Amino acid sequence: MRIIEYRDVNCSPEASSQAAVLSKLVMPELERDYKLGLPSDYVTARKHIRDQLEKILTVLDGNLDGKRILDLGCGAPNSFDNYDPLEFGSCRQFEPWLCRALSEFEHNPSAYDFKIGPHPIGIDISHLDHERFERYRVDISVPGSLNVVIDHSIDLVNVSELLGSATLNERIGKDYKSFRATLLDQTDRVLKPEGILLFDGPIYE
Numbered sequence: 001m002r003i004i005e006y007r008d009v010n011c012s013p014e015a016s017s018q019a020a021v022l023s024k025l026v027m028p029e030l031e032r033d034y035k036l037g038l039p040s041d042y043v044t045a046r047k048h049i050r051d052q053l054e055k056i057l058t059v060l061d062g063n064l065d066g067k068r069i070l071d072l073g074c075g076a077p078n079s080f081d082n083y084d085p086l087e088f089g090s091c092r093q094f095e096p097w098l099c100r101a102l103s104e105f106e107h108n109p110s111a112y113d114f115k116i117g118p119h120p121i122g123i124d125i126s127h128l129d130h131e132r133f134e135r136y137r138v139d140i141s142v143p144g145s146l147n148v149v150i151d152h153s154i155d156l157v158n159v160s161e162l163l164g165s166a167t168l169n170e171r172i173g174k175d176y177k178s179f180r181a182t183l184l185d186q187t188d189r190v191l192k193p194e195g196i197l198l199f200d201g202p203i204y205e
Helices: 011-034 039-059 097-107 166-172 175-188
Strands: 001-005 068-072 119-124 134-137 154-159 191-199
Touching: 011 039, 011 097, 011 119, 039 191, 068 175, 097 119, 097 154, 097 166, 154 175, 175 191
Parallel strands: 001 191, 068 119, 068 154, 119 134, 154 191
Antiparallel strands: none
């Protein structure tokens, strides 16, 4: 597998443009389906999708057609991380926006200029019962927790904002080194030989 850190991805102009277009096109569908009542909800969801798509499209050379994308810590509506203790209220930053967008591309590929849409798989410790994409509720800090995913079936594993998650860090405590080793072993198993692990945190430190 290829291991690429978010900060090392120099987004191509083509990927940035494509991500901007796709995120803009998909928002009316997500706004309808997920009731984005506040302007801040809309802005947060679109930025979340666009920023991750930029990176993903760059490392996949602009080709999402038929790609199987595993989003670890994809987020959930009832996630602990969706509550900001400073604001004493809820936010929608950590809902599974990327998987929701990819799912829309999968089910309506021609509307987004895909021949075959990408297939997202969301993994989170919180429940995803009402989501439309393939999803599993598992604790990825546990060895073997990704056994729900077939060996060498994934084109790209996306790890965005997971490694800094309050929920994850509460579960693994000081055993971070062991968690990293487990995570790398599991992603190596599910990724195709040419697959990519794309992450935005300190996976080696």
